[in-house]
Amino acid sequence: MTDASGLSRRGLIGSVGAGAALALAGSGALYASGREAARQPTGTTHPFYGVHQAGITTAAQDRLHFGAFDLNPSATREDLIGLLRDWTAAASRLTQGLGAGTFGPLSGPYDAPPDDTGEAIGLDPAGLTITFGFGPSLFAGPTGRDRFGIAARRPEALNRLPHFPGDALDLAASDGDVCVQACSNDPQVAVHAIRNLTRIAMGRASLRWSQLGFGRTSSTTSDQVTPRNLFGFKDGTANLRAEDTAGLDSHVWTAPGHDPKAGWLDGGSYLVARKIAMHIETWDRGSLREQETFIGRTKAEGAPLSGGTEFTAPDFALAGREGRPLVDPDSHLAMAHPDRNNGVRLLRRGYNYVDGSNTLGRLSAGLFFIAFVVDPRTHYIPMQTAMARSDLLQEYLRHVGSGLWAVPPGVAAGQFVGQALFS
């Protein structure tokens, strides 16, 4: 993309030493009078505009900064639209390695604060994607008031997730009017995105909570190696992948006509976020036998205990000694399997997290679970209800944060995210 007033981070390198930047970027840079014109930044970038928002089927990056925002009590419909417009513009730039504002971190009036905070100067965007979602409270505020004139277009499925057995939610780290998922292979780039979007929102919306994540716990494309979660096991082996377009159409993207009141969401999805604390200290004291039994897979390769290799389909009927199935029916593998869940599949995109340690000297660690699904009523709530009750792994888990957001479809150039909701 070209933006005559833009200033890329690589352009900034150029402003320090144009020759070096040229050599580094390997592409020609155009310089206008006293101000760098836009160049195509190099590095890994994903298109911001498209049929679907990026950051869903995009190959899962290694780092996350997830922000949940609340609109200010005084915010009007115009404020919300203006915010989405501004966020869209900033996200379209940031994801391409440009500054948050049109001047960038080192330009603009000398007596004005820079319109980009600057910590991403010289950094590769490292695959940055920014994905927006609308929470139930955006449609009906704390008092049930239709603050923005959109209550009639609230999707049927967009309700706060119910209380699941064992939930110990911190309400200050749950929910939010709007969510922003920023993923990048560089943590500083992801933080830079949320920081600048937060700044742009000031006066209209404020950050309710945010979460850093490291170490993706799912693969979203076929060529990605399955990573490990903090239990030390591969996670996301059976995940929906970008290449499985039929699976995505059935299980991730909302189809036209899915919800007559919410046609604006066609081509979108729902984002389920759960902050799942892990009792890792007690987990680490469990025998390998117990750990593998609870997961239902080998720790080494991630093969189902019924045999084979990582991607071998589990054989839940295969019985060993005393006629007991090799894969325990209450193992995490069995509980989460489509066979036990009316065939539903999720596109998981979670991250490990460690928020330092707590007062007992235990790591405040776990999984920040993110899943994109076509309908949480069929694709998350029944599964989580069953898992909270019976999953063997539940002994070592505690859900401490929760949120559900409707994720609008992708943005076309010249539009803003979620525009159809307001038209």
Place this chain on the structure above:
Amino acid sequence: MKTPALLLTATLFALAGCTDNAPASTPGDLRALSVTASDSTCGLSAQTAPSGTLTFSVTNTGTTINEFYLLAADGLRIVAEVENIGPGLTRDLVLSAPAGSYVTACKPGMVGAGIRAPFVVSDSGEPVGPTGDDAALVAAADALYGAYVRDQAEQLLSGTQEFVAAYTAGKDDQARALYAPTRVHWERIETVAESFGDLDPKMDLREADLEEGQEWTGWHRLEKDLWPARAKGYQALKPAERATYAEDLLANTRLLVERTRTMSFSADAIANGAKGLLDEVATGKVTGEEEYWSRTDLWDFQANVDGARVAWEGLRDLLKRKNAALDTQIETAFTGLQALLDRHRSGDGFVTYDKLSPAEVKSLSDAVNTLSEPLSKLASAVLA
């Protein structure tokens, strides 16, 4: 994932690999054997090994479930075994083997005598744990622990009868006084009680563990009714409701007693039960979450520790034979934890959880870790 810590670890491993190849040529390697188990063959990388800790890494290359056994020279007594190896999977069998003649056997399909071959453990001259008739010691541990479980279950029943009588009669002070001392009997055998998946949720569920639409019954339902101070806008139970919940708890307790009468316990069940009780302390008691309304968490804490101690004591003779150092470590940790708990005694019981300072909670938590780490090795030690 590219965290600095992982990179650092990888670097350290790489360095170790470059600079120190010595262990690869030590006799330790002779004790690492591989077993390739197909549907019709049982291939061992060696037919002999020096005495000490042997590791058989068993890979099932066949199409059916396989097993691997190390049998005594008579071909009858099982020295060690690994079961339920799915096709394509590898599982390690680790055991401490004294010098002598043995028989190895793979058992594809889990049927028949298996594919057998002689195996010799030569005398390495290094000390190997003494062996003897473990069965008698396991039977003694089972008898001891089984008797303990039944005794505690019966005391729980008589205590519960007294408690619910006071509660249904509206004698709240008396019921409050009986609550923690009665629950102690539950907490001492909590891992056994929890093994009854139908009874535990009816008797010991916390309010947050309910699913939507599920009725809340059991101890904590009554606890909240007796200590409603932390409950916002709480509606006290009416006498008829009290009677219903009390009768339900009593009926389930009777069922529990009934079921424990015929239970028997293997060595690993007893050992894992001890570890499980300490896990309960770590996740529920030391954090003050178990007894949210009454704040009597330290009673439960002590009771879990009591139960773990009895389990360990029953296995001590076996453990001392297998791993005396571990036994000493566990003993020291129990003593340390008990000394710390004793500081918080008050009258016949303990101070309430809210009286503990954050530093006191932290030191209790640390003492639990000190005990839990060696205790988590108890099962593998007594099974070795």
